[in-house]
Amino acid sequence: MGQVREEVIGARRIVVKVGSSSLTTAAGGIDEQRVDSLVDVLGGLATTGREVVLVSSGAIAAGLAPLRLRRRPRDLATQQAAASVGQGLLIQRYATGFARHGRTVGQVLLTVDDVTRRAHYRNAYRTLRKLLDLGALPIVNENDTVATEEIRFGDNDRLAALVAALVDADLLVLLSDVDALYTGSPSDPSSRQVAHVDLASDLSGINISKPGKSGVGTGGMVTKVEAARIATGFGIPVVLTSASLATPAFGGEEVGTLFQAARKRPAARLFWLAHATAPRGRLHLDPGAVAAVVARRKSLLPAGITAVDGSFAAGDPVDLVDGDGAPVARGLVNYDAVELPALLGRSTPELAAALGPGYEREVVHRDDLVLL
Ligand SMILES: Nc1ncnc2c1ncn2[C@@H]1O[C@H](COP(=O)(O)OP(=O)(O)O)[C@@H](O)[C@H]1O
Ligand SMILES: N[C@@H](CCC(=O)OP(=O)(O)O)C(=O)O
Secondary structure, three states: OOOOOHHHHOOOEEEEEEOHHHOEOOOOOEOHHHHHHHHHHHHHHHOOOOEEEEEEOOHHHHHHHHHOOOOOOOOHHHHHHHHHHHHHHHHHHHHHHHHOOOOOEEEEEEOHHHHHOHHHHHHHHHHHHHHHHOOOEEEEEEOOOOOOOOOOOOOOHHHHHHHHHHOOOOEEEEEEOOOOEEOOOOOOOOOOEEOEEOOOOOOOOOOOOOOOOOOOOOOHHHHHHHHHHHHHHOOOOEEEEEHHHHHHHHOOOOOOEEEOOOOOOOOHHHHHHHHOOOOOEEEEEOHHHHHHHHHOOOOEOHHHEEEEEEOOOOOOEEEEEOOOOOEEEEEEOOOOHHHHHHOOOOOHHHHHHHHOHHHHOOOEOHHHEEEO
């Protein structure tokens, strides 16, 4: 055996995310044996004094067989109907399983808004914190039955990363049907396992692609690596491995892939701005403004903006985009959308002279800006 992973052994609060492919059968229904073995691992973990939050997918897949649906439906309404049936069955199985370990579970269904809007995520945090304080094990999933196409997460990887940040976890563990990140498709014999990733350096040479053969997962490796990027950026290490390797993974053994946490944690406010808020509009920047904001970390002034999209109010999050429309930063804007067109391309002294001293303010102050 190699070295023990200290960050895993030392983690007190752990968010564990398990994908549909690890919980359900190919025929569409709960794989009771696999749910029970996961429960046994997590039940054991919780008795060692660790706080565990489980983010569990599988509602849609678990609802397929009971509704006599042969495959995962494409349309949202049928997915929601399947989730409505499957979520109840899944939580029932978890409740029975964890009861064997003397643990009560609490179901927490969240929408994107619940983890992205400040007032809402404080509320979600309080509920999760209270469940943990009461000794219960929270089981989180997206609230699939009410989420619309536009706003849904769809997969639970990003939701798990945001929940990990929300509860200030020491570790995020992503359990899937694949035992690690590979350099290419795991079915390709030339692909190699990646044991360790530092996302601060690059992931080039790694071919990350779509969900696996089970056909029930949604995001594949793309959303897992994105989740790892979010969590590690917040200072939370991530282990990615298969559900069947959960025991050695929690024991700190070198299985799966460890994504190393960033050494410096960003201000919580800027983290949420970058990863959790939905932008309400876009400010198009000329090349000089892109360079000022990105390379020199300056505030954004009206002179560098060429166009404005969206309807937002002062204080809302907006994306700053370059000449190709690619987002380069996100920030909290100091003007309403309707005020901006008259200011574009004009210098701040000129605006102050023409319109009054209030118009000397930056469009986005550098303290309210985060690079993407
Ligand atoms: N580079 C890669 N390394 C590992 N797995 C990959 C890679 N590219 C694509 N995959 C696929 O991603 C799948 C896991 O994603 P998904 O099916 O969405 O799982 P889950 O239901 O656990 O979220 C694996 O089964 C694998 O086939
Ligand atoms: N909320 C959905 C998650 C969808 C899904 O397939 O997610 P995942 O298996 O994590 O890629 C469900 O419970 O079915």
